[in-house]
Amino acid sequence: MPKKARSYLGRLVGATEQLFRGEAIEQFAAICYRKVGDNAVEVLLITSHESGRWIIPKGWPIAQLAPHQVAEREAWEEAGVRGKAKKRHFGFYTYIKTRANGERVPSVVQVHLLEARKIDRKFPEEKQRSSRWLSPLEAAVLVREPELKSLLGRVEKTVMKPAKA
Secondary structure, eight states: OOSSOSSHHHHHHTTHHHHHTTOOEEEEEEEEEEEETTTEEEEEEEEOSSSOOEEOOEEOOOTTOOHHHHHHHHHHHHHOEEEEEOSSOOEEEEEEEEOTTSOEEEEEEEEEEEEEEEEOSOOTTTTTOOEEEEOHHHHHHHOOOHHHHHHHHHHHHHHTSOOOO
16 A cells, blocks of 8 residues: 555554454543534534644543543543533544554544533643634534544434433
């Protein structure tokens, strides 16, 4: 495969063999959302450390924490968002992680929905990232990963569905 693939999907295709051999790394993430009025929702995007691209809060597994608890911790550390993440995952997406040594490995990210109940002004990575609240469709346009775009597109329908009587 050429060093610089032309598209995101081209880079992901190049990692197919690693994925099939089970060489992917695992991460956990939160789609942080808040309801706006009676019939709208916003989601939070943050910038990544290295490239400044738009992403959602995510991180590595942490011993003694369930995946949804890792998602909660990452939302607070990276964006100052406090809330309860759903225990059941909302979905998955895959991306190519470039490690500090330049190695590129596929990462499978388990995503949990997290309703923002409080947003702290002070949090560990406040000076390292920017953030924006957007409609799910606006957010989907800004992220690079196709599967994450799809997840963002489903947020409003999932969060705003009427309660069962």
